[in-house]
Amino acid sequence: MLQTVDVGERSLETYRGVAPGEILDEILRHAEDLRGARVLHLNATPYGGGVSELLRSLVPLLNDLGVAADWKVISGDDAFFHVTKTMHNALQGAARTLGEEEKHTYLKNSRQNAANLEEEYDFVFVHDPQPAAILPMRGRGEARWIWRCHIDTSSPERGVWEFLRGYLGDYDAAVFTMQEFVPPDLPVGRVEIIPPAIDPLSPKNLPLAESIARQVLDWIGVRLSQPFITQVSRFDPWKDPLGVIEAYRLVREEVPGLQLALVGSMALDDPEGWEIYRQIQEAATNDPLVHVFTNLTGVGNIEVNAFQRLSEVMVQKSIREGFGLVVSEALWKGTPVVAGRAGGIPLQMADGVGGILIESVEECAEAILQLLRDPRRAGELGARGRERVREHFLLPRLLLNELSLMEELAR
Numbered sequence: 421m422l423q424t425v426d427v428g429e430r431s432l433e434t435y436r437g438v439a440p441g442e443i444l445d446e447i448l449r450h451a452e453d454l455r456g457a458r459v460l461h462l463n464a465t466p467y468g469g470g471v472s473e474l475l476r477s478l479v480p481l482l483n484d485l486g487v488a489a490d491w492k493v494i495s496g497d498d499a500f501f502h503v504t505k506t507m508h509n510a511l512q513g514a515a516r517t518l519g520e521e522e523k524h525t526y527l528k529n530s531r532q533n534a535a536n537l538e539e540e541y542d543f544v545f546v547h548d549p550q551p552a553a554i555l556p557m558r559g560r561g562e563a564r565w566i567w568r569c570h571i572d573t574s575s576p577e578r579g580v581w582e583f584l585r586g587y588l589g590d591y592d593a594a595v596f597t598m599q600e601f602v603p604p605d606l607p608v609g610r611v612e613i614i615p616p617a618i619d620p621l622s623p624k625n626l627p628l629a630e631s632i633a634r635q636v637l638d639w640i641g642v643r644l645s646q647p648f649i650t651q652v653s654r655f656d657p658w659k660d661p662l663g664v665i666e667a668y669r670l671v672r673e674e675v676p677g678l679q680l681a682l683v684g685s686m687a688l689d690d691p692e693g694w695e696i697y698r699q700i701q702e703a704a705t706n707d708p709l710v711h712v713f714t715n716l717t718g719v720g721n722i723e724v725n726a727f728q729r730l731s732e733v734m735v736q737k738s739i740r741e742g743f744g745l746v747v748s749e750a751l752w753k754g755t756p757v758v759a760g761r762a763g764g765i766p767l768q769m770a771d772g773v774g775g776i777l778i779e780s781v782e783e784c785a786e787a788i789l790q791l792l793r794d795p796r797r798a799g800e801l802g803a804r805g806r807e808r809v810r811e812h813f814l815l816p817r818l819l820l821n822e823l824s825l826m827e828e829l830a831r
């Protein structure tokens with residue numbers, strides 16, 4: 421059996437007054453038709469990264485609507501997760517290929533996972549490439565199958581894409597964050613564009629009094645009497661944490677007491693993270709103003725919430741990005757963001773709304789400096805960003821999009 425992830429109970433009604441009311445009403449209308457439907461969300465990790473973040477919120481809400489939703493994670497050996505990380509990187513355009521043995525590892529683990537998926541469902545959402553090959557190996561059963569791709573697959577490495585696409589042909593639909601991400605020769609007839617969203621009521625995003633946020637950060641060693649900027653993301657080369665340190669060092673020449681916090685999580689399916697973590701620690705050695713925190717040392721949702729509230733500026737210097745939930749998370753707290761012009765980030769913030777988009781270390785430093793020097797403009801950008809998130813990137817909108825898709829697929 422595949423591992424089922426335990427989730428809490430949620431009620432859609434608690435989103436009234438937080439998310440747009442017309443979306444909540446529409447959800448209730450659509451949910452009528454799907455009452456009792458069995459839905460599975462399948463991914464590779466129960467923690468770390470945006471997909472697990474989404475599912476932890478989405479699955480309980482589906483259940484609240486009378487849909488019988490499960491969240492399960494696949495399993496695999498270390499070799500499998502090395503291969504899937506290579507695939508992830510290659511699909512985002514890195515010049516990485518898969519040898520015969522790596523393909524064999526992927527298929528062997530996929531076959532095992534396919535055999536372990538015993539239950540029957542009406543809809544199966546398969547997230548990202550790690551579990552993608554399960555469908556042709558297991559057979560569709562009674563379900564409609566949806567491949568939900570969260571990464572930027574606009575210009576994938578050819579060989580790896582050819583390999584993966586061989587397992588996608590049976591899907592009923594594929595969902596991408598942006599039209600630009602739809603890869604060449606996708607063998608799936610139906611394509612939907614649905615951007616992710618953040619949960620305004622999760623511990624990471626719910627309102628947190630400033631005094632508590634301050635206590636939380638004081639407790640872990642941030643100097644509250646000095647300003648700080650933060651990047652929150654997996655330790656991944658595409659998130660460019662070393663570039664963040666470079667940009668920060670440039671800014672610090674002008675703002676000597678400025679601190680940098682790099683908050684990163686280690687995900688079960690991300691073996692590369694450890695090496696990047698080592699490189700970051702090396703770059704930060706002997707610098708008491710650079711703080712490196714991880715989920716492994718107890719920095720979790722509440723701490724991230726506090727960082728996103730109290731940082732002068734949040735940084736997300738991605739070079740490639742699927743969506744970048746962290747951008748909406750920061751904007752929801754009214755904090756301005758300096759972020760790479762990559763993937764789904766410009767969708768969330770345009771120049772003048774939310775913060776400043778950048779494309780190099782120098783631009784990043786310049787943008788941070790501008791916002792530090794002009795707190796009024798920073799505040800206005802953050803406030804406009806929050807409005808944009810409220811309108812477009814809160815969880816009920818995502819839920820509505822997915823319910824509509826299921827309804828249409830059931831016809």
Ligand code: UDP
Nearest residue numbers: 469470473652653654683684685744745746
């Ligand atoms: N995150 C976290 N702690 C960390 C680093 C990341 O809780 O130390 C969360 C972050 O708040 C966000 C998610 O992990 O909710 C990352 O999602 P995003 O879409 O930004 O990037 P992904 O990891 O999916 O590429």
